[in-house]
Amino acid sequence: MKFTSLIFLFILFSTNVFANKIFNAKSFELRNGLKVIVIENKRAPVVAQMLWYNFGSGVEENGKSGLAHFMEHLMFKGTKKFPDSYYSDFISKIGGSENAFTSYDYTAYYQVFPKYELEKIMQMESDRMVNLTLTEDNVEIEKKVILEERFQRVESDPSAKLDESMRSILFPNHYYGRPIIGWKHEIENLGFDDVIKFYKKYYIPNNATLVLSGDVDFENVKKLSKKYFGKRKKGTPLTYESVIDPKLETSVMVEMRHPTVKQNIWKKFYRVISYKTSLRESLALEIGLKILASGSSSILYENLVNKKKVFSAVGGYYQGLTRGEGSVYFYAIPNQEIEFEKIDKIINDEIDTILKKGISKKRFEIEKKKFIFDSIYERDGVLNPAQSVGEAITIGIELDDLESLNNKIVNVSLQDVSTALKKFRNNNNFVIGELNN
Amino acid sequence: MKLRLLISLFLLLGFYKQSLAIEFEELTTNKGISFWFVKDSSLPLVSLSFTFRGGAVLDPKNKEGSTNLMVSLLDEGTENFSGNDFKLSLRENGTKISFSAEKDKIEGSFQVVSSQIQEGFWLLSESINKPLFEPKEIDKVKKQIVASIKIDKSNVQTQASEKFNKLFFKESKLSRNVKGSISSLKNISRKDIFEMHKMNFTKDNLVIGIAGDIDSDKAKKYVDYVFGELPMLGKKRKIPKFETLAKGENFFEMESPQSTVIFGQRGVSRKEESYFAVRILNYILGGGGFQSRLYKEVREKSGLVYSIYAYLIPFENDGVIIGGFQTRNETVNETILKVKDQWNMMKKEGINARELRDAKTYYKGSFSRNLTSTISIASLLKVVQYYDLGRDYFKKRSEIIDNLKLKDVNLLASELFNKNDLFFMIVGKRDI
Numbered sequence: 001m002k003f004t005s006l007i008f009l010f011i012l013f014s015t016n017v018f019a020n021k022i023f024n025a026k027s028f029e030l031r032n033g034l035k036v037i038v039i040e041n042k043r044a045p046v047v048a049q050m051l052w053y054n055f056g057s058g059v060e061e062n063g064k065s066g067l068a069h070f071m072e073h074l075m076f077k078g079t080k081k082f083p084d085s086y087y088s089d090f091i092s093k094i095g096g097s098e099n100a101f102t103s104y105d106y107t108a109y110y111q112v113f114p115k116y117e118l119e120k121i122m123q124m125e126s127d128r129m130v131n132l133t134l135t136e137d138n139v140e141i142e143k144k145v146i147l148e149e150r151f152q153r154v155e156s157d158p159s160a161k162l163d164e165s166m167r168s169i170l171f172p173n174h175y176y177g178r179p180i181i182g183w184k185h186e187i188e189n190l191g192f193d194d195v196i197k198f199y200k201k202y203y204i205p206n207n208a209t210l211v212l213s214g215d216v217d218f219e220n221v222k223k224l225s226k227k228y229f230g231k232r233k234k235g236t237p238l239t240y241e242s243v244i245d246p247k248l249e250t251s252v253m254v255e256m257r258h259p260t261v262k263q264n265i266w267k268k269f270y271r272v273i274s275y276k277t278s279l280r281e282s283l284a285l286e287i288g289l290k291i292l293a294s295g296s297s298s299i300l301y302e303n304l305v306n307k308k309k310v311f312s313a314v315g316g317y318y319q320g321l322t323r324g325e326g327s328v329y330f331y332a333i334p335n336q337e338i339e340f341e342k343i344d345k346i347i348n349d350e351i352d353t354i355l356k357k358g359i360s361k362k363r364f365e366i367e368k369k370k371f372i373f374d375s376i377y378e379r380d381g382v383l384n385p386a387q388s389v390g391e392a393i394t395i396g397i398e399l400d401d402l403e404s405l406n407n408k409i410v411n412v413s414l415q416d417v418s419t420a421l422k423k424f425r426n427n428n429n430f431v432i433g434e435l436n437n
Numbered sequence: 438m439k440l441r442l443l444i445s446l447f448l449l450l451g452f453y454k455q456s457l458a459i460e461f462e463e464l465t466t467n468k469g470i471s472f473w474f475v476k477d478s479s480l481p482l483v484s485l486s487f488t489f490r491g492g493a494v495l496d497p498k499n500k501e502g503s504t505n506l507m508v509s510l511l512d513e514g515t516e517n518f519s520g521n522d523f524k525l526s527l528r529e530n531g532t533k534i535s536f537s538a539e540k541d542k543i544e545g546s547f548q549v550v551s552s553q554i555q556e557g558f559w560l561l562s563e564s565i566n567k568p569l570f571e572p573k574e575i576d577k578v579k580k581q582i583v584a585s586i587k588i589d590k591s592n593v594q595t596q597a598s599e600k601f602n603k604l605f606f607k608e609s610k611l612s613r614n615v616k617g618s619i620s621s622l623k624n625i626s627r628k629d630i631f632e633m634h635k636m637n638f639t640k641d642n643l644v645i646g647i648a649g650d651i652d653s654d655k656a657k658k659y660v661d662y663v664f665g666e667l668p669m670l671g672k673k674r675k676i677p678k679f680e681t682l683a684k685g686e687n688f689f690e691m692e693s694p695q696s697t698v699i700f701g702q703r704g705v706s707r708k709e710e711s712y713f714a715v716r717i718l719n720y721i722l723g724g725g726g727f728q729s730r731l732y733k734e735v736r737e738k739s740g741l742v743y744s745i746y747a748y749l750i751p752f753e754n755d756g757v758i759i760g761g762f763q764t765r766n767e768t769v770n771e772t773i774l775k776v777k778d779q780w781n782m783m784k785k786e787g788i789n790a791r792e793l794r795d796a797k798t799y800y801k802g803s804f805s806r807n808l809t810s811t812i813s814i815a816s817l818l819k820v821v822q823y824y825d826l827g828r829d830y831f832k833k834r835s836e837i838i839d840n841l842k843l844k845d846v847n848l849l850a851s852e853l854f855n856k857n858d859l860f861f862m863i864v865g866k867r868d869i
Contacts, residue, residue: 043479044808076727085727085737092728093795095802099726112809114802144740151695152743152763156593214809259692263587296512297524305577306521312580333584366529373531373550380480381810 021403022375023385026218030225032234033206037393038221039213039385047118047214048382050110051125052390054207055238056103057182058175058323063189066182069102070146070190071198075109076100077138079131087124096121104176105323106394112383115215119224125210126228129203139192147188150181158258159265159435166269166433169252173245174324204235211390214382240323245271247429253340254433261437266332266343271429272318274326276396282320283409284416285424287367289318289328291359292351292421299354299363300347304332310346311335321395328424340434351425355418364414372406459808459831461818466657468665472645473818474656477811481551483649484811485561486819487664489543490642490674494610495633500625502617505538506578507633513574515563520574523560532557534564540611541676541752543637548812551650554659562663565638570630579622586616593864594763596689597697601759601862605683605701611676611752639670646818649811678755679703683860686773688867696769696865697761700776702858704749704756707824713837714846715756715853716749717796721788722779723747723760725799730779735762741772753824767868773861780856787847797838 027037057068078084091098096113111121154160164179171177181187210229212221248271275282293300293316304310316330332343378384392402401408465471496503512527512534513520527534531550536543549557589595599614606612617625643664647656682703705715716724723731723746731745747760764772788796807817821830 041479043477044805046805046809085733088727089795092726093798093802095799095804095806097726097803097806112806114805141738141740145736145743148695148741148764149743151765152594156693156695156697156763158591258591260591260593262590263584265588295524297521297528302521309577312577312584335580363525366525370528370531373553376480376482376531376550377533377548380482380484380812383809 020407022405023379023389023403025385025389025399025403027399028222030205030230032230032232033237034225034229034232035209035393036221036225036229037209037211037389037399038216038218039211039389040216040218041213041379041382041385042215044382045115045215046112046382047115047121047212047216048110048112048386049118049121049125050108050211050213050383050386050390051129052209052211052394053107053202054105054209054394055202056106057178057180058104058240059202059238060175060178063186064194065178066146066150066180066187067190067194067198068107069181070142070187071195072100072102072107072109073142073146074134074138074195074199075128075132077132077134077142079127080133081127081131082124083133087128090120090124102180104180106391108390108394110383110386118212118216118220122224123228126232129205129208129229129232132199134192134195134199136192139195143187143190146181147184150184150187153181154179155184158256158261162254162256162267162433162435165254165256166267166431169254170248170269170271170327170429170431171245171325174243176322176324176327201235202238204237205229205232206234206237209390209393211386211393213386213389243324245325245429248431249428252431254431256433256435257437258435259437261435264334264337265435266334266340267433267435268330268344268347269431269433270328270330270424270427272326272328272424272427273320274322274324275320276323279397279401279408280412280416281420282318282326283405283412284420286318286320287364287371287409287412288359288417288421288424289316290367290370291363291417292354293317293330299359300350303350303354304346309335310338314347321391321397323395340432344432348425351421355421355425359414359418359421361414364417368409368412371409375406459814459817462653463828464653464657466661466665468640468661470640470643470645470660470664472647472656472660473822474646474653475648475814475818476650476652477648477814478650480811481650482811483549483551483554483557483647483651484815485547485645485647486812486815487545487547487643487645488819488823489545489637489639490541490644491637491639492539492542493613493615494541494676495636496613496617497629499621500617500629501613501621502582502615503625503629503633504543504637505615505617506575506582506622506625507570507630507637508536508538508543509578509582510570510574510630511536511564511568513578514569514571516567516569517563518560523563526556526560530556530560532560534561536564538615540613540615546812546815554651554655558659558663565663566666568634570627570634572627575627575630579625582616582622583619586619589616593691593693593695594697596691597699597761597862597864600687600689600864601699601701601860604687604862605757605860606679607681607683609677609679611679635668638667640664640667641669641671642674643667644819644822646815646820646822648814648818676752676754682757682858684858686861686863688863690866691864693865694766695763696766696863697763698769698773698861698863699759699761700773700859700861701757701759702855702860704751704758705853706754706756707751708753709756711849712751713834714841714849717793717800717841717846718783718788718850718853719747719749719758720796720799721792722783724749728795730782731760731776734779735772735775739775741768741775766866769863769865769868777856777859780854780859783850784854784856785851787850788843790843793841793843793846797841800838801835
């Protein structure tokens with residue numbers, strides 16, 4: 001093992017793409033607990049600011065699903081100092097762009113803009129952390145918007161409805177089983193008081209990480225974040241109770257029939273380890289699943305689409321950047337009508353054959369190289385690095401671990417990968433779904 | 438989604454702030470290909486963005502989808518690589534290649550990490566010059582496109598775009614679905630695919646922008662290596678002006694609690710003198726982020742939609758303004774009326790001085806966002822050449838934008854916008 005690692009190191013250094021630190025991010029923490037991360041990149045006079053809050057739909061009380069996402073929408077409604085749409089209008093006026101997103105584990109707000117306006121943008125972002133002036137009217141109209149959003153993303157898309165149902169079965173206990181956008185009937189019952197309570201409780205500096213990427217100066221960011229974010233009062237920090245889902249001991253198959261569906265699609269979702277549980281094991285699973293199932297160069301695709309011609313597409317991917325358990329998503333589009341129990345068997349048999357034969361050293365090395373090359377692409381731009389760093393930190397990955405992922409990948413062995421895949425194959429925590437008409 | 442892709446290109450054509458000179462070189466290779474180039478060594482990465490004039494409009498009648506099929510086969514086996522080897526080689530060499538067939542062009546992008554530059558360009562050259570189009574691969578890719586057509590048919594939003602294009606553009610070839618249809622795909626032979634390859638990839642209908650960690654001599658050498666041996670067409674391809682565009686309303690029923698509505702009317706071409714003024718008008722009406730009138734009226738004040746937008750889509754000789762939204766079946770009519778009101782207000786009252794000022798600063802300020810990655814720089818260089826905007830484009834833009842007068846812009850608004858010229862395609866369940 002030692003020997004192979006050494007060879008790898010040599011190859012990587014000699015190709016001259018092996019950066020010790022991926023992002024070269026610098027960080028500090030304000031007295032009120034706000035983490036600040038700076039990724040300098042002076043290519044263009046542009047800055048991306050992202051403010052990551054370390055909570056998402058996961059902190060919602062029972063019966064209040066959709067509240068975190070609702071709050072995200074309301075954060076655009078203005079403060080006393082910058083009323084109504086002043087902030088958004090300002091961003092437009094200077095040629096910037098902005099948006100926000102909510103996930104299970106985090107809520108993030110971002111702006112990309114000419115660097116000359118850094119101070120004003122930081123001031124406005126810090127202002128809306130506590131000074132939002134909401135009205136009952138804001139809340140009621142925005143609720144209609146959110147219901148339209150749910151209709152657009154889920155209710156009018158049978159495939160999305162299937163996914164929602166599958167996740168609710170896969171995570172019977174954890175908040176990952178509840179849709180981020182919320183159940184329709186619960187969104188309908190959310191009101192002004194829920195929103196205000198949520199805002200006051202969670203929007204505090206010690207629940208957040210500020211990331212600035214692009215043409216900024218570390219010392220200047222330090223000064224400005226103290227000036228604007230420094231005055232925000234520390235609150236009671238969030239504690240996550242670790243909720244663990246039971247083993248799934250029944251086999252669950254979910255079917256979504258809808259008259260508009262013209263193409264059957266088979267899906268399978270698994271509950272697996274996350275990067276937080278074990279970085280090394282997750283990296284091995286990541287690499288293994290890429291070889292097995294990612295894109296049109298995967299072994300499953302080669303065998304089942306190209307050679308056996310059973311599917312017109314098959315694939316899968318791993319989502320391990322999660323505070324709780326991670327997920328793996330598999331899908332297949334059959335060329336002919338096949339019962340979906342059979343599809344599962346075809347894929348399982350194929351995986352068994354592949355694992356029995358073993359993954360070649362060559363294929364394994366290709367995937368490791370790609371992992372490292374991808375980290376170069378990740379730095380091309382201002383928003384991407386802020387996104388990658390912000391997400392990882394918010395989930396609870398250490399900055400040093402993230403920066404040195406390339407070194408860590410070098411130490412992952414072929415043995416680690418095949419162990420991870422075997423464990424994955426024997427994983428019984430899954431749900432199968434089929435979309436048809 | 439296709440629409441979105443198209444639009445992102447046009448977004449690149451922002452205006453320009455004088456202090457932001459983009460220093461590019463115009464280079465010509467030994468084999469006569471000229472392209473624009475920016476050297477940027479901040480990362481060990483090279484990005485190339487290119488366009489071939491051609492696209493789905495070249496597909497023969499009853500063989501719609503030929504160009505898209507051909508393009509989808511470019512990584513499925515070449516003289517020196519099987520499909521699988523080709524894709525593995527991309528991964529091994531930190532190389533990304535993508536092609537996409539559009540209505541009036543083929544868009545391509547290529548990126549490689551500096552250390553693998555030779556291998557990367559070899560792969561690009563193989564895909565463009567040496568595809569095999571083997572029957573078994575054709576069969577496979579046809580099946581995949583058929584599946585994707587079926588998935589599109591299951592989706593309210595994709596159906597709305599497809600039906601809109603088909604009816605709105607009437608007899609223009611732009612009414613076509615780039616993917617073709619399940620029946621037209623059956624009519625496409627291997628010979629047809631070779632023919633589409635020859636027709637689409639011509640040296641004199643090619644535009645290239647390059648940015649990244651490479652010097653100009655090497656860039657020229659690689660451009661010749663990849664594109665140098667392509668045939669010449671002898672003329673520049675052009676899309677004729679639209680004779681007529683549809684007006685009124687059309688409805689297609691699908692089982693869904695929410696309808697998708699796509700709407701549009703004639704706009705202006707990229708070459709038109711009024712282009713920038715129209716761009717500003719559209720930005721105020723339905724473009725940009727969260728500041729447009731449609732967004733404020735229909736979403737923020739009424740809560741009728743989650744998203745609503747209008748885009749100006751300029752072709753070289755003509756143009757259209759296309760918009761869209763999703764709303765509950767029962768509020769479709771109410772929302773359409775609101776869109777028409779906004780259209781009419783634009784015609785009758787135009788915009789005010791503050792709106793014009795803010796739109797001008799938006800376009801000046803947003804330009805720098807094009808310069809944040811090598812691929813966005815390469816695309817910008819390409820788009821400016823594609824529309825023949827000239828070497829002095831970056832300087833000219835700021836003057837044009839500064840010179841726009843409120844009176845002229847509003848005169849244009851009164852001539853261009855007409856709610857009776859709008860065509861609405863509604864897909865959903867009729868609310869009775």
